Amino acid sequence: xxxxxxxPGIFLVFFIISIILAKTSYIFANEGGSSQQASYSVxxxxxxxxxxxxxxxxxxxxxxxxxxxxxxxxxxxTVVATxxxxxTGTMSQVSQALIIDPFDYTFVRPLGDWQDGLGD
Numbered sequence: 001x002x003x004x005x006x007x008p009g010i011f012l013v014f015f016i017i018s019i020i021l022a023k024t025s026y027i028f029a030n031e032g033g034s035s036q037q038a039s040y041s042v043x044x045x046x047x048x049x050x051x052x053x054x055x056x057x058x059x060x061x062x063x064x065x066x067x068x069x070x071x072x073x074x075x076x077x078t079v080v081a082t083x084x085x086x087x088t089g090t091m092s093q094v095s096q097a098l099i100i101d102p103f104d105y106t107f108v109r110p111l112g113d114w115q116d117g118l119g120d
């Protein structure tokens with residue numbers, strides 16, 4: 001197997017492990033010792049004004065790809081932060097800041113909508 005074939009495989013394994021860690025972080029992050037699983041919700045607000053063509057184009061060409069890159073960095077940072085966050089019980093905050101907020105900003109936010117305040 002050539003070296004250029006191994007790199008995508010390693011990235012795929014890293015990505016899958018990161019997703020599994022992100023999805024299971026709420027199970028292990030019982031804040032306050034409760035047995036209740038933490039959850040989050042995304043509110044989609046109805047906006048009367050349609051975004052302009054330049055807003056949609058800029059969002060599609062520049063902001064969404066940058067969001068994917070930031071999400072990848074957040075996944076990697078979550079893997080690094082996991083050994084420190086689990087003992088302190090802050091895994092849900094780490095997952096929220098490094099994975100969920102960038103994911104929502106990239107994939108949930110309406111195209112061309114710059115007013116959405118995610119992460120509140």
